[in-house]
Amino acid sequence: MQQNNGLDKNQLLSFVLFTLILMGGMFYFQNKQAKEQQLKDAENKVQATQTAQSNPVKPAMVTNLNDSVKTTSIQQVELKNKELTLNISTLGGQISTVQLNEFKAYDKAADRNVKPLLLFDKNNSSYGFQFKDKTGKIFNTKDLVFSPTQNGNSVTMQANANGAIIQFIYTLLDKYTVDFNVKTQGLSQLVSDSKTDFVWDYNVRGVEKGRSQEQTHTEFNYAFNNYKSFDYDGRTTMEEPKETLNWLGVKQQFFSAVIEPQYGFKNSRGHQEMIEEGEFLKKFNFNGQIDLAGNELNQDFKWYFMPLDLKLLKSYEGKNFDELLPLGWSFIGTLNRWFFIPMYNLISSWGIAAGWVIFLMTIFVKIILSPVMFKQHKLSAMMRVIRPEIDEVNNKFKDADPMKKQQEVMAVYRKAGVNQMAGCLPGLIQIPIFYALFRFFPNMIDLRGKSFWFAKDLTAYDDVIKLPFHIPFLQDHLSIFAIACTVAILIYTMMTAGNIQQPTQPGMPNMKVLMYIFPITFLFFLNTSASGLSWYYFVSNAINVIIILVINYLILDEKKIHAQIQANKQKEPKPEGKFQKRMREMMEQAQEQQRLQQQQQQKKKK
Known part of the structure; x- marks a missing residue:
């Protein structure tokens, strides 16, 4: 019987080699997993849902464009008046929830309007300002995580983008108006372009009983020519390369979300796509250019989330909002x-x-x-x-x-x-x-x-x-x-x-x-x-x-x-009227032409 005196040289060498391969593999996959997790965290940051419950406002970690997301949760700041309830998300510093408090949405199970009427909710709306830095890379504010500071019905959202400070200041005013003030500092050291693009992606949720009827009334609306002219577009694409839009709205059958820039949108273009079934009616995308002053963005915007009531729309003097109500052209x-x-x-x-x-x-x-x-x-x-x-x-x-x-x-x-x-x-x-x-x-x-x-x-x-x-x-x-x-x-x-x-x-x-x-x-x-x-x-x-x-x-x-x-x-x-006389003369002329044609045909036969 042969005794086992331990490992021979070949076994020892095989063990060491196997251990090195195993440790190398573990190290490789650990690094790969870490990178994938960073990438996944970044994607989750962009696509974060509003499922997190509203937490007390705390200072959030500020993210840098070149860093991964350092915050563990996305916060929601609530602003509320009699007509509107808003949630502002620290992800992108954007309005994530809009509820019209005095109206209800259609519930198919109850066959009545009993559900909360939400225009924005569950990531169906996403907007931000898109910049190009000096290296040619494009970044969007909706990918940043902001730090909130709330004061009553006003909240300041602040983010850092490679040393540039970006502030979004939201103030819920009376009724259906939200003041949206944008301020930047140090952006001129980061960007090379004299303009930015406002990009808005919006999936419109159905809130009425008649889907086909509501889809027909869901479309782009906009004013230009210093609020004097109005147009709408219910087709696939919207192109306005020459006009400066005073406001841009996505209108539904009875409600509308409108964004109004202080100095207007230039070179505007949009796309809309019908959604055949489900929760949403149409998918909208809008892109409008905003001029930068000294390569900084300091401009006031306003959001309006309104019911299409003629008296209310007319109360916004000089805005031409009453055209949002499609009562027909001219007479x-x-x-x-x-x-x-x-x-x-x-x-x-x-x-x-x-x-x-x-x-x-x-x-x-x-x-x-x-x-x-x-x-x-x-x-x-x-x-x-x-x-x-x-x-x-x-x-x-x-x-x-x-x-x-x-x-x-x-x-x-x-x-x-x-x-x-x-x-x-x-x-x-x-x-x-x-x-x-x-x-x-x-x-x-x-x-x-x-x-x-x-x-x-x-x-x-x-x-x-x-x-x-x-x-x-x-x-x-x-x-x-x-x-x-x-x-x-x-x-x-x-x-x-x-x-x-x-x-x-x-x-x-x-x-x-x-x-x-x-x-x-x-x-x-x-x-x-x-x-x-x-x-x-x-x-x-x-x-x-x-x-x-x-x-x-x-x-x-x-x-x-x-x-x-x-x-x-x-x-x-x-006496014959003008119309009767004209009809008689036309008939006589036709009869004479027919007679001449018959004569010509008879001559040809001869």
């Missing part, structure tokens, strides 16, 4: 500002429910339009009376040239004293009213959250009838108000379709069929729109039906109308 916006909104405010001051306010608004509009509507229905009655004569002309000239037949028909109308174009006037008048109301109901913040019957919010659709499947455009519900409005339009169409003269030319579409298709397409439009709009149009068309019945059976007497038409025939025809 449409004027109609809303000076007619529908004052009418709504007046009636709602009587203390009645919002749905009945809309009901009374509809009646007042109908009373105003009643003279025009009476003329329209009287014209319809006159056209019914002379319909046999029109049919006789059509039969008599059915084989004749279409132009000739049309001239004979127009002659019958002219002798009877019937102006066909007068029937277009009510329709033309109601087009701007329709579009004004289309803008009014989804944007009237006083209607937000107001319920009426089965509609829990008159600025969103009612979805009492839920579908077990999804239909394009209709989505997964049926709106009762939209269905009721569609039925009312169909009844009105049935009562008026008999007055429409069908085209006799071959290949022309049947106008009656088109008129019946229109109400059905209207259902697809209204089903996802504001229920207040559907309620208004239901009442409006129900009143139209009643008006037709009253006019036809109680006011207009077709025997008297027939006698009047016969009397008109005995008189000298009224």
